Amino acid sequence: MAAPAIYQTDKVLRFEVPGSRRPSTYFFALVLTLGGLGFLFAGLSPFVETNLLPFSDTRGLTRFPQGVTMIFYGALATLFSLYYWLVLALDVGSGYNEFDKQNKKVTLFRRGFPGKNRIIEIVHPLENILGLKVQIKEGLNPRRAYFLKLKGARDLRLSPVGQPQPLAAVEDQVSAIARFLNIGVEGI
Template structure:
């Protein structure tokens, strides 16, 4: 959901709280539990999963490796679940022409720098840029070119918008800020 008026424009950025990430986390946790239970069953000698027999699996080395993969998968699933819960990368881009400032806000990992906020004057914005890389894994990033600073990305890294949509987004923001567009 984006909001726009004559003087203010707000664009909300979706973080890691997506349906795809949730599906991957659930799949990873379920598969990891299965691996761990089969490995542990081979150690104990008792079937922990009723449908699968672990009698043919020797604990050394197959059962031990399956336990390792189960623990590693659970760790990755827990990490992905935490990033979803904390909505890492989510936030907003706020542009206020009346006050003459811009605020870019993102959520990070818990700790001292959980809230990432960049506040800058609109008079320092030189251009709106679009960086596009085509190929097997295409990536398109919309960014602000600011005087005296590095370029500030405005879109998510994994955002899969077409080149036309990104160009339209860049043109709309450049018109709103009354700056040029670069990188085409």
């Protein structure tokens, strides 16, 4: 995963947060689409008494239970693939973290699903910021996340969700935020 884009002036620091448009999401959407349609066509073949898959022989399949089962799993996989394609089209989770000294506020902006929570925007005054907290856990399920510690509120996650970022990218972003806001970092 590439490091998020940085926009910085004397008064504003902004990090772009990548959303769902990652290679792994495209891969799973494509695999589910192809697999789901393959199962669906294979399951429908005994019912229409025609081989709907040109690269496979489905004459050995019976209508019940094989055809029905394959139609069920094919339809299910196709529905899941539609969900993945919708998530990709909407770029769910993308947005930015902006630290604005001029307006004395920090803004976390994310895109969600259509509806009342399509746009998620969290704004806090800069004077409520206590510091940054970093959580790094290596191993089978690594975690590399950093949070904004606030007075009277829970910690806000600044790092993108999904694949862990490289340690160098986490370090660069955390140090850039800490220098810009002149705050401390805990957990490193």
